[in-house]
Amino acid sequence: xxxxxxxxxxxxxxxxxxxxxxxxxxxxxxxxxxxxxxxxxxxxxxxxxxxxxxxxxxxxxxxxxxxxxxxxxxxxxxxxxxxxxxxxxxxxxxxxxxxxxxxxxxxxxxxxxxxxxxxxxxxxxxxxxxxxxxxxxxxxxxxxxxxxxxxxxxxxxxxxxxxxxxxxxxxxxxxxxxxxxxxxxxxxxxxxxxxxxxxxxxxxxxxxxxxxxxxxxxxxxxxxxxxxxxxxxxxxxxxxxxxxxxxxxxxxxxxxxxxxxxxxxxxxxxxxxxxxxxxxxxxxxxxxxxxxxxxxxxxxxxxxxxxxxxxxxxxxxxxxxxxxxxxxxxxxxxxxxxxxxxxxxxxxxxxxxxxxxxxxxxxxxxxxxxxxxxxxxxxxxxxxxxxxxxxxxxxxxxxxxxxxxx
Numbered sequence: 001x002x003x004x005x006x007x008x009x010x011x012x013x014x015x016x017x018x019x020x021x022x023x024x025x026x027x028x029x030x031x032x033x034x035x036x037x038x039x040x041x042x043x044x045x046x047x048x049x050x051x052x053x054x055x056x057x058x059x060x061x062x063x064x065x066x067x068x069x070x071x072x073x074x075x076x077x078x079x080x081x082x083x084x085x086x087x088x089x090x091x092x093x094x095x096x097x098x099x100x101x102x103x104x105x106x107x108x109x110x111x112x113x114x115x116x117x118x119x120x121x122x123x124x125x126x127x128x129x130x131x132x133x134x135x136x137x138x139x140x141x142x143x144x145x146x147x148x149x150x151x152x153x154x155x156x157x158x159x160x161x162x163x164x165x166x167x168x169x170x171x172x173x174x175x176x177x178x179x180x181x182x183x184x185x186x187x188x189x190x191x192x193x194x195x196x197x198x199x200x201x202x203x204x205x206x207x208x209x210x211x212x213x214x215x216x217x218x219x220x221x222x223x224x225x226x227x228x229x230x231x232x233x234x235x236x237x238x239x240x241x242x243x244x245x246x247x248x249x250x251x252x253x254x255x256x257x258x259x260x261x262x263x264x265x266x267x268x269x270x271x272x273x274x275x276x277x278x279x280x281x282x283x284x285x286x287x288x289x290x291x292x293x294x295x296x297x298x299x300x301x302x303x304x305x306x307x308x309x310x311x312x313x314x315x316x317x318x319x320x321x322x323x324x325x326x327x328x329x330x331x332x333x334x335x336x337x338x339x340x341x342x343x344x345x346x347x348x349x350x351x352x353x354x355x356x357x358x359x360x361x362x363x364x365x366x367x368x369x370x371x372x373x374x375x376x377x378x379x380x381x382x383x384x385x386x387x388x389x390x391x392x393x394x395x396x397x398x399x400x401x402x403x404x405x406x
Contacts, residue, residue, distance in 0.1 A: 341399025
């Protein structure tokens, strides 16, 4: 009898989970069922006669093959995890030499793909952006000149922030805040990496409206993650504004939506070979399913309302993608006031907004269609200065809190 009751409870729980996570229909269908990916072979590429060595054996690396053209020139082959895929080639590798030596690194991509990211070089724990003298890009080829020595350098499309780095940043951020901030695992990825959320709930209150923040659906989009970092840091600062905001709202922040893709050095997809920001309809991928299920169950358990969702990304320039529909949303005037606050507090800043109701199953469309919440894709330019990103993130958080507290 007890076994029957247990089975009944389990079945009811499963039913409730499914029933409270409805799938949302979008105008344009996108197939997000898993597809094969090609794993790169992790190895050291040794050119001992020239005293030059490369490695892709670390989290976030992407280097598929190396060919030596002459004593100082090397062709680096960078391939995507699968195709078709957005043309945003990402690369990351270690390089060192036996002696001081000038080398020329030519980036080689499959036909149809062009170089996107200006190289970032890590030496002695400091990231430097390659200047126009050391990095030459043309329609024919992209070449980086480096001076090698026996110290290992990392060359990467963007500053590396692997899952270990991201999760350590969160742990440092929330230290001393255990009474109202929890960083917890809510599921696993396809490759069994932990999938985590920052749950901020001052006074552990129920019935609070909920605000959701996400980032790194696409692995190389690090500048959006930098804005997310500044944004969340400002919310957790000890200030009257932050205190008033957290008294009123509960925050669910997802600092790494694609742990597998990030650690595998993917151009765009997860380990299921899918663009996660096209899966906000069917929830075929574990990362989106984990996210949607947790949000939905939290809303139901606490009798709460989702009022705002911001998804941080990167592209070629700063832009906010918003939904045209505003009047029927949870906060019809939010975007105008939020953008005004940003423009007033960031010097020489003009908001670039592009509004359209999502035809494809992306996050901002899910926030609107599933919850009538304000949904925003917050895009930061690949080459936006890092100090300016931090300022934009900080002032975006302050402007948001000022509006939502009043």
